[in-house]
Amino acid sequence: MNWILLVIAGLFEVGFASCLGKAKYTQGIEATYWYIGFFVCLTISMVLLVKATETLPIGTAYAVWTGIGAVGTVLVGIFIFKEPVDFWRVFFLSTLILSIVGLKFVSH
Template sequence: MAWICLIFAGAFEIMGALSLNRLNKDKSWKSIILLIGCFSLSFLLLSQTMKTISMGTAYAVWTGIGTVGSTIVGMFLYGESKDWRRLLFISMVVIAAIGLKLVAS
C-alpha cells in the first residue's frame, strides 16, 4: 500500500510541475489553487509513505517519479528535446529507482 501511495505522491508532483508551468502562462487564482493543491497532496502522500518506507528510499523514488514524469510530459506536450542522451539519463533515473525498490527492506 505504501508503494501505491508513493506512486500517487509522484503523480501529484508531476501535476504540480505542470501547474507551475500553467501558472507561468496564466496568473489566475485557479492556477494558484491548482499549484498549491497538487504540491500539498504530493507532500501529504509522501509523508504518509515515510511511515512505512525509509525516508531515503521514499524521497529518492518520489523525486525520480517527479523528474522523469515531468521530463516526459515536457517532451510530449511542450515539444522539449527528445535527444538520445536525454533519454539515456532518464532511463538511468528509472533504473536507480527500481534498484532502490528492490533493495528496500
C-alpha cells in the same frame, strides 16, 4: 500499500510541477487557477509522502518520490510543452528510471 501511496505522491509531484509550467504561460484568472492546482497537488503530494514514510525508509522514499516527479515532469515537458528530445536526454532519463526500480527492489 505505502509503495502505492508513494507512487501516487510522485504523480502529484508531476502535477504541481506541470501546473507551474502552465501558469508561466498564462495570466489573470487562468494563471490563478494553475496556481491553485499547484497548491492542491503540492499538498496532496506532501501528505502522501509523509504517510508513505511511516513505514518506508526516508532516504528511499524521498529518492523514489523525486525520481517519479523528475521522470514525469520531463515526459510532460516533452509531450505537452514540446521540449527537445535527444539521445542523451533519453539515456539519462532511462538511467533514472532504472535507479528508481532498483531502489524499490533493494528496499525492505
